[in-house]
Amino acid sequence: MTLQREYGSEGFGFMDGEYLPMSEMRIPVTDLGFQLSDMCYDALHIYEGQYFRMDDHLDRFEGAVESRRYETLGINRQGFRDILMGCASRSGLRNAMVTIIATRGVPNSGHKDLRSCQNRLMVWAVPYYSVVTEEENKNGCDIIIADTLRIPPEAVDPEIKNYGRLDFVRSLFEAYERDARYAVLLDSDGNVT
Structure with a gap:
């Protein structure tokens, strides 16, 4: 083990x-x-x-x-x-x-x-660690576009890196439920954030 x-x-x-x-x-x-x-x-x-x-x-x-x-x-x-x-x-x-x-x-x-x-x-x-594993870099990985929207910039300035990320957490559970590992969030206009 x-x-x-x-x-x-x-x-x-x-x-x-x-x-x-x-x-x-x-x-x-x-x-x-x-x-x-x-x-x-x-x-x-x-x-x-x-x-x-x-x-x-x-x-x-x-x-x-x-x-x-x-x-x-x-x-x-x-x-x-x-x-x-x-x-x-x-x-x-x-x-x-x-x-x-x-x-x-x-x-x-x-x-x-x-x-x-x-x-x-x-x-x-x-x-050092990477967001994706070496195997995922080599072979690809499963990713979804989440239904959860990114918190709007009018509420939280996206240029200030912060840990208020419940939208990310929610989107990851969406990914897991759809047999994926990662999620991409869109803004209210449908743009990748």
């Missing part, structure tokens, strides 16, 4: 000002990033020990942080770069997927005043 490793078991991260194994990272259940999906992220690739287009990813991430009004992170561009490089070097991975996330944080009372939160930064590096 072959044991499958748990996702993240080989990763290394940064959270609350310190580097630690990804398996030890935790987000408080009172963080509004968890409760409200009030977070943004970006995902970077490391190939043969080098980040791919780090500055482009940081441009997008910093724009999302500003748009979401995460004003208490207190980290500048060089700080983000240093943390990304620190996670990469501590992981020892030459080919990795690195995720950088900012969350709203924990409010100072149960009233959930967004302005009272201390924003949180989390970064982690794990062995």
Whole structure:
């Protein structure tokens, strides 16, 4: 019997000002990033020990942080770069997927005043993975066009990468019910999103 490793078991991260194994990272259940999906992220690739287009990813991430009004992170561009490089070097991975996330944080009372939160930064590096498997790349895979529509951009800005993805979850179950593995979502005008 072959044991499958748990996702993240080989990763290394940064959270609350310190580097630690990804398996030890935790987000408080009172963080509004968890409760409200009030977070943004970006995902970077490391190939043969080098980040791919780090500055482009940081441009997008910093724009999302500003748009979401995460004003208490207190980290500048060089700080983000240093943390990304620190996670990469501590992981020892030459080919990795690195995720950088900012969350709203924990409010100072149960009233959930967004302005009272201390924003949180989390970064982690794990062995590189692809959305589709090598076998699927070689032989193809089953994919459907879902009946579920993508959340409209008037509700959630699609340029800010976020984890509020119940539309994706619903579409994946549509795919499973139709003996497929993946789903494509359309917008209300029938365009692929």
